[in-house]
Amino acid sequence: MSEEWVEQEKENIDGEELEEDAEESDGEGFESEEPAAVEYEEEEDRYAPPADAVKTYLRDIRRSTLLTFKEEVMLAKRIAKGDEAARQRMIESNLRLVVSIGKRYMNRGLPFSDIIEEGNIGLIKAVEKYNHRKGFRFSTYASWWIRQSIERAIINQSKLIRLPVHVVERVNHYLSHVEDLVQELGREPQVDEISKKMKIQPDDVDQIQQLLRKTYSLDSPIAANKETALRDVIEDTSQISPVTKAEGVRRREDILRWMSLLKDNERQVIVLRFGLEGDEPHTLEEIGKIFGLTRERVRQIESSALRKLRAIITQKTIGPDEIL
Structure with a gap:
């Protein structure tokens, strides 16, 4: 076919x-x-x-x-x-x-x-x-x-992330409340509606959503050859071999090269959001405070950057070897 x-x-x-x-x-x-x-x-x-x-x-x-x-x-x-x-x-x-x-x-x-x-x-x-x-x-x-x-x-099906029991319980608690809200509202709830339902801060909701997004997106191929995934450059390297660590560093450099094609603000948001430079991933609110932006504006920049990054890598059918 x-x-x-x-x-x-x-x-x-x-x-x-x-x-x-x-x-x-x-x-x-x-x-x-x-x-x-x-x-x-x-x-x-x-x-x-x-x-x-x-x-x-x-x-x-x-x-x-x-x-x-x-x-x-x-x-x-x-x-x-x-x-x-x-x-x-x-x-x-x-x-x-x-x-x-x-x-x-x-x-x-x-x-x-x-x-x-x-x-x-x-x-x-x-x-x-x-x-x-x-x-x-x-x-x-x-x-x-x-x-x-x-x-x-x-x-x-993801084999990357092994979440602690208390985190799994919190995620399941979140999903249960969101499901209830969808049933009540007839649509997908907004962050403020979820936070009110769960009686937690909007920033806490954002952290849970970030965890879910990170879990199912880390295995996404980021190059046309489908051999390099985002998880390869941000996963825990504490128990892997020096060779694998070196490969992870190279792949991290590959991603940063691809990201150089983004606008400065888009690149900075993605780096902070996913912790690509070794720091802990930041929430939308934290990034907003750094740049003096609203959390909604940061979310828009993040969404735009991810779409562009995916398009840049796949549309041009480039792989790591072609960029180095």
């Missing part, structure tokens, strides 16, 4: 489907009757799933029709009464949403077929828990469940 075919098939899916991002919904009243458009980051589209089974799957799900909000409400009411046909239609009509979201997690340690499978598990949970009375489109609600299912799978 050619990568070009799969790439075109993925573009066809995205061109037809509709998703409404939770951050873009104001949550007031019922939303548009039009099917919701799926949005995605263009740079993620470069990665093509390799298996013929995926090729067939992408082709098949294009046949499913999108739902209007009225149709979602109708199906939700039938599902609440135990209508299996309505449940099946709600699932099938949103399979393309899973693919669109799943592409953002490619090259993070899971095969694309597994990403789709985990995303579909999240979709099924969303169908079971969706409350149309909240006034949100199903895609707004389901997006969180899909992402959460995929991220949990990536975390579970």
